[in-house]
Amino acid sequence: MHTVTLEEAQGHLAEIIEQLPPGEEVVITRDERPVATIRATPPTHREPPRFGTLKGTILYIAPDFDAIPEGFEDYLP
Secondary structure (H helix, E strand, O other), X not given: OEEEEHHHHHHHHHHHHHHOOOOOEEEEEEOOXXXXXXXXXXXXXXXXXXXXXXXXXXXXXXXXXXOOOOOOHHHOO
């Protein structure tokens, strides 16, 4: 855990965040007392969606699902 003063953090916050390794913390202090903590979160790896994974999950479709609402006839070709 690294500690920096509030004044130092105000002037170099972008650099402090860029140099912070995932999972590590920086404690910001004012008058030698902790006032805030910055913690770098590890990057999350997300699997790309696969086709067909939601097959069978739609349980109900209204009978008028494809019906054109009243007043929208003028917008159709």
